Amino acid sequence: MVEVIKTGLFDTIQDLGRLGFQEFGVPMSGVMDRYCATLANSILGNSSDAAVLETVVMGPHLKFGSETLICVSGAEMNVTLNGKALKTNAVYQVNTGDTLKFGKLSKGCRSYLGVLGGFQTEVHMGSRSMYKGITTNYKLSKGDVLPIVDHLDNKLVSKRHESALFSAVKRDDNHFEAHELEVFKGPEFEKLAKWQQEQLLSAVFTLSKDSNRMAYQCDQTLDNALEGVITSLVLPGTVQLTPSGKLIVLMRDCQITGGYPRVLQLTNTAINRISQKNSGSAIAFKCVK
Amino acid sequence: MDFELTYRGFSEHSILVEWPQEINEFILEDVLFYKHAILDLSIKSIVQINNAYNSILVIYELTIDNLNDEYLNLKSIYLNRNKFKKTKVKVFRIPVCYDEEFGLDLKAISEEKKVSVSEIISRHSKPMYTVYFIGFLPGFLYLGGLDEALHFPRKVSPRFQIKKGAVAIGGAQTGIYPNDSPGGWNIIGNSPVDLFLKKNKQPCFARSGDTIQFIPISRTEYDSIVLQIEQGIYTIESEVIDG
Numbered sequence: 312m313v314e315v316i317k318t319g320l321f322d323t324i325q326d327l328g329r330l331g332f333q334e335f336g337v338p339m340s341g342v343m344d345r346y347c348a349t350l351a352n353s354i355l356g357n358s359s360d361a362a363v364l365e366t367v368v369m370g371p372h373l374k375f376g377s378e379t380l381i382c383v384s385g386a387e388m389n390v391t392l393n394g395k396a397l398k399t400n401a402v403y404q405v406n407t408g409d410t411l412k413f414g415k416l417s418k419g420c421r422s423y424l425g426v427l428g429g430f431q432t433e434v435h436m437g438s439r440s441m442y443k444g445i446t447t448n449y450k451l452s453k454g455d456v457l458p459i460v461d462h463l464d465n466k467l468v469s470k471r472h473e474s475a476l477f478s479a480v481k482r483d484d485n486h487f488e489a490h491e492l493e494v495f496k497g498p499e500f501e502k503l504a505k506w507q508q509e510q511l512l513s514a515v516f517t518l519s520k521d522s523n524r525m526a527y528q529c530d531q532t533l534d535n536a537l538e539g540v541i542t543s544l545v546l547p548g549t550v551q552l553t554p555s556g557k558l559i560v561l562m563r564d565c566q567i568t569g570g571y572p573r574v575l576q577l578t579n580t581a582i583n584r585i586s587q588k589n590s591g592s593a594i595a596f597k598c599v600k
Numbered sequence: 601m602d603f604e605l606t607y608r609g610f611s612e613h614s615i616l617v618e619w620p621q622e623i624n625e626f627i628l629e630d631v632l633f634y635k636h637a638i639l640d641l642s643i644k645s646i647v648q649i650n651n652a653y654n655s656i657l658v659i660y661e662l663t664i665d666n667l668n669d670e671y672l673n674l675k676s677i678y679l680n681r682n683k684f685k686k687t688k689v690k691v692f693r694i695p696v697c698y699d700e701e702f703g704l705d706l707k708a709i710s711e712e713k714k715v716s717v718s719e720i721i722s723r724h725s726k727p728m729y730t731v732y733f734i735g736f737l738p739g740f741l742y743l744g745g746l747d748e749a750l751h752f753p754r755k756v757s758p759r760f761q762i763k764k765g766a767v768a769i770g771g772a773q774t775g776i777y778p779n780d781s782p783g784g785w786n787i788i789g790n791s792p793v794d795l796f797l798k799k800n801k802q803p804c805f806a807r808s809g810d811t812i813q814f815i816p817i818s819r820t821e822y823d824s825i826v827l828q829i830e831q832g833i834y835t836i837e838s839e840v841i842d843g
Binding site: 330338436540568576579 | 611621651652654657738740798
């Protein structure tokens, strides 16, 4: 098990999310940045739907109550194990009593901690992803004890640890640097005037402070004369234009339906990339089709 | 009748199908015929289908290789859908206490609309409401069929916290808050029943296409239902009507 000694800004357990309950209004949830979370799992040799700990901007301090292998991927948060600096995207063995601390953020926004076999926290509706009203807690608190696979197969550990096959993964640095996000035109894009379409696809926007797992907002406003639409379907990555001209980029915890015009849809890669942007970061939308 | 539908790629792995931009029960019926026709085929690559008033979103497990082929598949399913087998309609009777204690905005609506409180209650509890879909929050039913005399604009500044079970009116819509949440609708009563129980295999008793009726109850009956729910002996009254 792993004990939370000190919480970060907003720590949650996430996997690839919930499918099959949207008809009852349950969001999909799941890791914000699938690319980095999957990287941590694949380096450990876990399946890609193994649950990881997601942390944003400021991470937690954790104490291990059992032996395991770990891998940190995503944002650079100067992670230390018993005071010794760790690299991201590498496998480390931890022992009972070891302390893992997330430090100062130096790149990206969200960091992922994977453990061998994945976190074994409660499953609700086919997923361990934390969400208010679905899981007992919607974020981690001080003193929480997170179950992991305690009885390790030693052969497997040494095999995984030494295996160059799993650990030689090269990260695409563009993932953090690129400010251009690839998008498709949304269902209501054509309703915008030509000049509005051009503005949307050429302007640089900055991300506002009001950004969370549900949605990102942009600071700038567009001149908007579009009326609301009959409440329709949305997905993570849907970009809505509100009556006040604000752009809202829906993220993994978003609702199933929305009534604002859907002007753009982020590609899967773009959703992962925007998850690593902080408030104030500049972004631009580039149409791929 | 066949509607003129439009198909478009929504994301790499989803297709949006849209009906004419209107809210009515014929469209909802066709939306559900189509949705179930696709679901009945248990197509492996399709992991989820969501519906709203006049659209469905077909979500695939993986990136769609060839959109046009997929449109063709979906279109042939539409043409072959069974639109005559009227599915049985379930009616759920939801108890609502319209007491002053719960109906925080009853007075304001009554004064503004010049309709007595008892008239509001009788007009609100008369219709058979259609569940169009569930969204906004887990277990939040989008209901159609609110009496026009009760249409009332949303509050200018939303309440910070609305009590679980609050029955409310927002514009032309009425609904029940499944949990404590912020919200801008006008509150006229409270229902003691749970709209979302995460432990249940079907977490919300109602589904898109079902019907709801509100049954006015007294404060005493309200308390008695709360007790029955606590003891696990309460079931929502329901009836299946053959269409």
